[in-house]
Structure formats: C-alpha cells, structure tokens
Amino acid sequence: MAAESIDVVVVDDHAIFRSGLKADLDARINVVAEAATVESAVAAIRSASPQVVLLDVHLPGGSGGGGAEVIAGCADLLASTRFLALSVSDAAEDVVTVIRAGARGYVTKTISGAEISDAVVRVAGGDAVFSPRLAGFVLDAFGASTTVSVDDELDRLSVREREVMRLIARGYSYKEVARELFISVKTVETHVSAVLRKLQLSSRHELTRWAAARRLL
Known part of the structure; x- marks a missing residue:
C-alpha cells in the first residue's frame, strides 16, 4: 500500500517559482495551498493545517519580518505544523533568524525537486534538515x-x-x-x-x- 502523502503549503512571492516547485515535487507531496505574502501565508496555514510549510525567508507584507514573522504568527501550531525555509539566500543572519523563530530546517533554492521532496519528508518525520554548510551557522548560533x-x-x-x-x-x-x-x-x-x-x-x-x-x- 502506498504511503500517505504529506500536505504542504508553499509560501513564496514569485508565482513562477511556486508553479515550478509544485511541478518538481514528487508524489509524496500534496500541495494544499499557496501564499505570497506574510498575511496570506498565515491565513493559508491556519486554514489548511498542513504538516509542512515550505517557506521563503523574504516576503512582502506584515511588519517586514518575512518568513520569521509568518512562523511567529503560527506559533501555536508548531506542535503539528513544521516549517522548512526555502530561499535563495544562504546568509548566516537569514538562517539563524528563521531557525530562532521555529523553522525545522533551511535549504537553498539551488537543490533539486527530488532533494526538496526528501527534505519535506524528513522534516515531517521530525528531522532537522539543512543545505550543506548552513548547519554550521546554526551550530555557531546555538552553541x-x-x-x-x-x-x-x-x-x-x-x-x-x-x-x-x-x-x-x-x-x-x-x-x-x-x-x-x-x-x-x-x-x-x-x-x-x-x-x-x-x-x-x-x-x-x-x-x-x-x-x-x-x-x-
């Protein structure tokens, strides 16, 4: 019997990227909602109750806090919904900020659809997932x-x-x-x-x- 799919909300302010990402994710991933701003992301996550949120770090809207602000707005859901940051940025400040907010991992947009799918599955299962070298930023910050x-x-x-x-x-x-x-x-x-x-x-x-x-x- 096939494994159950993982419900995911994709949050990114570029529609073309969201479309490409959905096409690249494998059959284990079920995208239940999308959002492009801080406010719409919080609303979508609360409505869809996903297992995992693929979250861009820099988003319009809100008070300028981007992905970290989305997580803060869903802080009461962290026991059931896990956040995986997905960004073009590999800056230490961005990584540490979103992890401090409650994200369970951080991967860059240079990885493949198969790798992102694997990362989602691992985060849904309780693992922390990071692109190479980014884990060092977290170890330094949470030493x-x-x-x-x-x-x-x-x-x-x-x-x-x-x-x-x-x-x-x-x-x-x-x-x-x-x-x-x-x-x-x-x-x-x-x-x-x-x-x-x-x-x-x-x-x-x-x-x-x-x-x-x-x-x-």
Whole structure:
C-alpha cells in the first residue's frame, strides 16, 4: 500500500517559482495551498493545517519580518505544523533568524525537486534538515552559550512547572493539561502563573513563542 502523502503549503512571492516547485515535487507531496505574502501565508496555514510549510525567508507584507514573522504568527501550531525555509539566500543572519523563530530546517533554492521532496519528508518525520554548510551557522548560533542560557531559564522551573509549560505551549487548554497530568484546573492555573512570572512573560502566546524559539515543544 502506498504511503500517505504529506500536505504542504508553499509560501513564496514569485508565482513562477511556486508553479515550478509544485511541478518538481514528487508524489509524496500534496500541495494544499499557496501564499505570497506574510498575511496570506498565515491565513493559508491556519486554514489548511498542513504538516509542512515550505517557506521563503523574504516576503512582502506584515511588519517586514518575512518568513520569521509568518512562523511567529503560527506559533501555536508548531506542535503539528513544521516549517522548512526555502530561499535563495544562504546568509548566516537569514538562517539563524528563521531557525530562532521555529523553522525545522533551511535549504537553498539551488537543490533539486527530488532533494526538496526528501527534505519535506524528513522534516515531517521530525528531522532537522539543512543545505550543506548552513548547519554550521546554526551550530555557531546555538552553541554552548545558548544551551547554558536555556538551561539556566529552565532551572528556575520545577519539574511539574516544566511539564505544564510544555503542554500549554503546545496549545493544550487548562482542562486538558489538568486531565493529562492528573491535577486540578486550579493547580494548572497556579503553575502557569508561576511559569510566566519566573520567565518574565505576560501571556500564553509569549510562552508558546518562548518555548518554540528554544525547541522545547
């Protein structure tokens, strides 16, 4: 029996590139929507609920944040939708910015349709995928100092607070968290308040972005 196809949204501001890309993707990939701007991308992703988003880094619209802004606008979906950056740029700043936002990989437009298809499948399966040499930018940016910083922030939280934090960041309701951890809703509320205070955050949305940026989802 053939494997199920992977639903993908293609986000790029050049219609000709989107058409060519769709033609080059193999039968494992099912393009369910396209978008050309930050705003239309967020709307399309929320409507289509794809497994993977092929995302250009530089896009018109929004507040100028491009692909990273699209990911931020879908931060609550990161547990189920994975973002793979696809760009002509191989600049370290572009790579690091979009990975910090929550992308699971970054490939350049010089790769073939077969390679992009393989990258989509791998990202859908939970892998991180990078074009050659780009991974070095990520290792440099998320090296020992970053790891220490994240560990220091997590050390402020109790084991239970970490469990609650991850579930809330994945989009669970207070009732769902309570049921998952066998605690009361009131206790969940208390833990969430403590987490927000300790991490100096003001809302569930900020908590989701904080967790996604640190790959804690």
